Amino acid sequence: MLWFRECPRCGGDLYRDRDMYGRYIACLQCGYYLSDAQMEALERMLATAQEPERAEAAVAA
Numbered sequence: 001m002l003w004f005r006e007c008p009r010c011g012g013d014l015y016r017d018r019d020m021y022g023r024y025i026a027c028l029q030c031g032y033y034l035s036d037a038q039m040e041a042l043e044r045m046l047a048t049a050q051e052p053e054r055a056e057a058a059v060a061a
């Protein structure tokens, strides 16, 4: 999973991965790790961005 230009520090590309401590999202360019709150905000933003499409599909069906 990759998000382009979403790094809050350098504007670089974020990727999601997991290790023995759990999931994390980090920046490819500067190595910045998102805090739990930043991860939640990013995932919530992406989830709501997809919401209208699903709602429209439901109405069309």
Ligand SMILES: [Zn+2]
Pocket: 007, 008, 009, 010, 011, 012, 013, 027, 028, 029, 030, 031, 032
């Ligand atoms: Zn960065």
